[in-house]
Amino acid sequence: xxxxxxxTGIGVVAPGAIGATAFWDLLTAGRTATRHVTLFDxxxxxxxxxxxxxxxxxxxxxxxxxxxxxxxxxxxxxxxAAEALADSAPPLAEVPPWRVGVSMGTAVGGTTRLERxxxxxxxxxxxxxxxxxxxxxxxxxxxxxxxxxxxxxxxxGARGPVRTVSTGCTSGLDAVGYAAQAIEDDxxxxxxxxxxxxxxxxxxxxxxxxIKATSDSNDDPARASRPFDRDRxxxxxGEGAAVLVLEEASIARxxxxxxxxxxxxxxxHGNAFHMTGLRREGEEMARAVTTALDRARRxxxxxxxxxxxxxxxxxxxxxxxxxxxxxxxxHARRVPVSSIKSMVGHSLGAIGxxxxxxxxxxxxxxxxPPTANLSAPDPECDLDYVPVTAREHRTDVALSVGSGFGGFxxxxxxDRGE
Amino acid sequence: xTVVITGLGTVSPAGVGTDGYWDAxxxxxxxxxxxxxxxxxxxxxxxxxxxxxxxxxxHIEGRYVVQTDAFSWFAMVAADEALRDxxxxxxxxxxxxxxxxxxxxxxxxxxxxxxxxxxxGGPDHVGPYQSIAWFYAASTGQISIRNGLKGMCxxxxxxxxxxxxxxxxxxxxxxxxxxxMLVGGSEAxxxxxxxxxxxxxxxxxxxxxxxxxxYLPFTERASGYVPAEGAAVAVAEDAATARxxxxxxxxxxxxxxxxxxxxxxxDPGGAGLLHAARGAxxxxxxxxxxxxxxFADAVGTPKADADEAAMLRELFPGGVPVTAPKAGFxxxxxxxxxxxxxxxxxxxxxxxIPPTPQVxxxxxxxxxxxxxxxxxxxxxxxxxxxxLGGGNSAVVLRHPDHA
Numbered sequence: 001x002x003x004x005x006x007x008t009g010i011g012v013v014a015p016g017a018i019g020a021t022a023f024w025d026l027l028t029a030g031r032t033a034t035r036h037v038t039l040f041d042x043x044x045x046x047x048x049x050x051x052x053x054x055x056x057x058x059x060x061x062x063x064x065x066x067x068x069x070x071x072x073x074x075x076x077x078x079x080x081a082a083e084a085l086a087d088s089a090p091p092l093a094e095v096p097p098w099r100v101g102v103s104m105g106t107a108v109g110g111t112t113r114l115e116r117x118x119x120x121x122x123x124x125x126x127x128x129x130x131x132x133x134x135x136x137x138x139x140x141x142x143x144x145x146x147x148x149x150x151x152x153x154x155x156x157g158a159r160g161p162v163r164t165v166s167t168g169c170t171s172g173l174d175a176v177g178y179a180a181q182a183i184e185d186d187x188x189x190x191x192x193x194x195x196x197x198x199x200x201x202x203x204x205x206x207x208x209x210x211i212k213a214t215s216d217s218n219d220d221p222a223r224a225s226r227p228f229d230r231d232r233x234x235x236x237x238g239e240g241a242a243v244l245v246l247e248e249a250s251i252a253r254x255x256x257x258x259x260x261x262x263x264x265x266x267x268x269h270g271n272a273f274h275m276t277g278l279r280r281e282g283e284e285m286a287r288a289v290t291t292a293l294d295r296a297r298r299x300x301x302x303x304x305x306x307x308x309x310x311x312x313x314x315x316x317x318x319x320x321x322x323x324x325x326x327x328x329x330x331h332a333r334r335v336p337v338s339s340i341k342s343m344v345g346h347s348l349g350a351i352g353x354x355x356x357x358x359x360x361x362x363x364x365x366x367x368x369p370p371t372a373n374l375s376a377p378d379p380e381c382d383l384d385y386v387p388v389t390a391r392e393h394r395t396d397v398a399l400s401v402g403s404g405f406g407g408f409x410x411x412x413x414x415d416r417g418e
Numbered sequence: 419x420t421v422v423i424t425g426l427g428t429v430s431p432a433g434v435g436t437d438g439y440w441d442a443x444x445x446x447x448x449x450x451x452x453x454x455x456x457x458x459x460x461x462x463x464x465x466x467x468x469x470x471x472x473x474x475x476x477h478i479e480g481r482y483v484v485q486t487d488a489f490s491w492f493a494m495v496a497a498d499e500a501l502r503d504x505x506x507x508x509x510x511x512x513x514x515x516x517x518x519x520x521x522x523x524x525x526x527x528x529x530x531x532x533x534x535x536x537x538x539g540g541p542d543h544v545g546p547y548q549s550i551a552w553f554y555a556a557s558t559g560q561i562s563i564r565n566g567l568k569g570m571c572x573x574x575x576x577x578x579x580x581x582x583x584x585x586x587x588x589x590x591x592x593x594x595x596x597x598x599m600l601v602g603g604s605e606a607x608x609x610x611x612x613x614x615x616x617x618x619x620x621x622x623x624x625x626x627x628x629x630x631x632x633y634l635p636f637t638e639r640a641s642g643y644v645p646a647e648g649a650a651v652a653v654a655e656d657a658a659t660a661r662x663x664x665x666x667x668x669x670x671x672x673x674x675x676x677x678x679x680x681x682x683x684x685d686p687g688g689a690g691l692l693h694a695a696r697g698a699x700x701x702x703x704x705x706x707x708x709x710x711x712x713f714a715d716a717v718g719t720p721k722a723d724a725d726e727a728a729m730l731r732e733l734f735p736g737g738v739p740v741t742a743p744k745a746g747f748x749x750x751x752x753x754x755x756x757x758x759x760x761x762x763x764x765x766x767x768x769x770x771i772p773p774t775p776q777v778x779x780x781x782x783x784x785x786x787x788x789x790x791x792x793x794x795x796x797x798x799x800x801x802x803x804x805x806l807g808g809g810n811s812a813v814v815l816r817h818p819d820h821a
Contacts, residue, residue, distance in 0.1 A: 045541045098677060098693055108553055109575075118533055118612055125537030128530075132460045132615040140619035141682070144522040144751075145554070146575045146807025150681035153808060159690060162678035162809060163583060164575040166554035174572060181590050203533050206541040207548035270562030270571035272512055275485070275550040284568055287513065295594070405550055406559025408571055 005180035009088020009245035011080035015051035047214035051238035051345025076241035077196035088245035097159035101188035103179035105171030105195030107349030109145030169404030172352025177266030194243035197350035227310035238345025265296030265413035282323025289327035310339020425504025425653030427496035431467035467646030467748030487525025488606035492649035493557035504653035516569030520580025577805020581756035586674030602651030603756030635716035646748025650756035670821035673702030688729035716742035746775030
């Protein structure tokens with residue numbers, strides 16, 4: 001009997017919405033959470049807008065010690081994990097801890113704390129040899145994002161395979177894909193998986209300023225993230241986390257768990273082209289889609305909904321549109337394709353998992369979220385992007401795609417099982 | 419599905435290349451030296467294992483050098499050697515070969531320069547390569563691009579065990595249709611004072627200033643480890659694929675397992691590492707009597723060493739030769755497990771157990787190989803690794819004639 005991974009719980013910390021219910025309300029209302037940056041003074045920056053999470057760790061059950069120890073992105077993950085565990089109630093008492101794993105994605109990890117401490121230790125960048133005595137006691141935990149999966153493992157009581165996945169902006173898809181494979185390959189029975197990011201810090205914003213990848217629509221932040229629109233001008237930085245509880249299907253069935261969907265197929269490829277550039281044709285992303293569908297034993301025409309990478313850069317939107325056409329053929333013109341980055345921004349490594357949570361909710365509710373701010377499509381982008389307004393639409397098979405710096409191209413297929 | 423290693427490359431404190439690495443390791447040479455680039459008085463660490471005289475321009479095209487940190491240079495150079503060594507044809511089908519290079523600290527020296535530029539000059543002083551040099555995925559991405567490899571491309575951050583976990587992950591990738599995986603670990607955490615300050619915060623670095631006594635794992639004088647830099651990359655393939663193309667099989671990856679032991683403490687009690695070792699041996703279908711040598715994690719703190727020694731005594735009641743070549747050059751984070759895997763492959767090939775440098779005796783009830791290399795019939799090696807983030811991993815490597 002082939003082992004399969006099913007989703008039995010989700011948790012979300014997103015800009016403008018903490019908790020899966022609030023998140024889904026925001027998306028289906030087509031509301032945008034993009035605004036002027038408040039987390040630091042961005043006056044001198046080219047892009048001064050972001051999708052921020054209004055987050056008080058104490059309000060979400062983290063004590064003072066946890067709040068001090070965990071970097072902001074880890075706090076997001078801990079809160080999302082707690083929600084996902086409550087939603088799923090996985091049978092942790094029956095599954096040996098050695099068979100419980102964690103697979104969490106992040107692109108830039110503890111950047112925010114690293115930078116904050118660095119500024120203190122270097123007299124605002126003046127001293128190359130920093131003053132170690134000015135470091136916070138938890139600094140060593142910021143250098144290496146293995147701490148993200150470690151903290152979630154502590155929370156869950158996992159003692160099996162615990163890993164952080166860091167493939168840039170596809171981390172959130174890859175982490176979940178690897179988690180499902182760990183279950184398929186009999187390395188674990190339960191895997192808590194997802195991704196987290198808190199990159200709204202000067203250095204992370206500045207590095208995207210430097211290559212003009214982010215939007216500078218500073219006068220109109222609510223409408224700045226405009227995937228597939230003629231007037232788009234880059235992505236809007238976001239932050240957040242999403243966590244999914246995956247279980248081996250027979251265990252979930254036996255305990256009568258509410259099975260939300262199956263993680264049916266996953267594939268990832270490098271484009272072997274450029275660290276930030278994309279070839280228009282989208283061949284590698286298309287290949288990831290085709291392979292993920294093959295692994296799910298689904299055909300292109302089975303896909304009911306495509307959750308797009310849809311970052312809102314010209315090159316991404318065209319690359320991705322071509323990749324979807326290349327992989328789904330004529331069916332690409334019939335299937336709804338939407339980008340929630342229009343509402344919650346682009347939270348780098350986290351967004352892939354947040355988008356998978358959106359796919360789960362779309363399957364649950366029979367509604368697909370819209371692409372907000374899409375009023376005049378780019379003529380080169382000619383698919384059905386569900387502009388502005390959410391749509392009632394039954395989804396049995398959802399496809400989520402992602403693309404990231406480093407050339408990473410990933411695809412995950414969710415379905416209701418066979 | 420049997421995963422085999424058909425190519426190997428290293429950049430280590432012994433220099434570029436596996437030949438020099440094996441010479442130094444098998445002789446038990448000490449490669450530990452003062453941290454050369456800046457005054458580390460405030461960091462309570464004075465010594466390191468640095469790659470000597472490394473000039474990236476000797477090995478890598480300028481356009482790649484300028485947009486990457488040293489951790490990616492080491493990875494690219496080790497990958498070049500591994501690919502050459504494997505004789506793999508990567509040109510026919512770009513999707514046939516994937517890449518998975520692990521790192522703990524990413525391009526931290528590059529990052530420190532850019533953060534300094536930002537805070538002293540403003541956002542427009544940050545260069546265009548910060549977005550692609552600092553993040554943990556930089557090495558996998560650049561190796562994919564530089565070598566035209568479009569197979570499964572990934573990055574794990576599991577600290578020192580990274581390479582061991584990458585070998586485990588490669589089995590899943592090969593089973594799903596990738597023909598070959600370029601897997602490794604790479605780290606360059608020494609050139610940035612800020613990086614050293616981060617490492618020093620965990621209170622596990624040796625403060626010693628005598629290269630002969632600063633890193634003495636499994637001894638009563640153990641007082642932390644010496645940080646190091648370096649990389650190792652291997653080409654992993656399915657045995658059948660490798661044989662069909664007439665490749666030289668350097669070692670069989672017979673089993674892998676990983677467990678979690680808690681954040682910030684190197685698996686207190688050793689139960690996690692023990693479980694990982696047993697898991698890897700079970701998957702390899704072997705028992706304790708089949709293991710001819712253990713490459714120990716050897717953190718070099720009294721507690722972590724005692725836990726590992728106790729776990730080894732429990733797993734091998736009849737004893738087993740144990741070694742820790744890294745005592746001669748330090749602990750290179752994601753490069754550490756990778757360089758241990760490389761040492762184990764070379765050890766099986768040469769039928770020689772390299773000694774644990776600097777250490778003259780081991781009062782911890784282990785058969786620690788010290789002072790001189792030990793010639794022995796070696797069929798099976800067990801490699802162990804732990805990370806401060808909580809990961810414990812074990813890999814069983816077997817000589818291809820005895821797998």
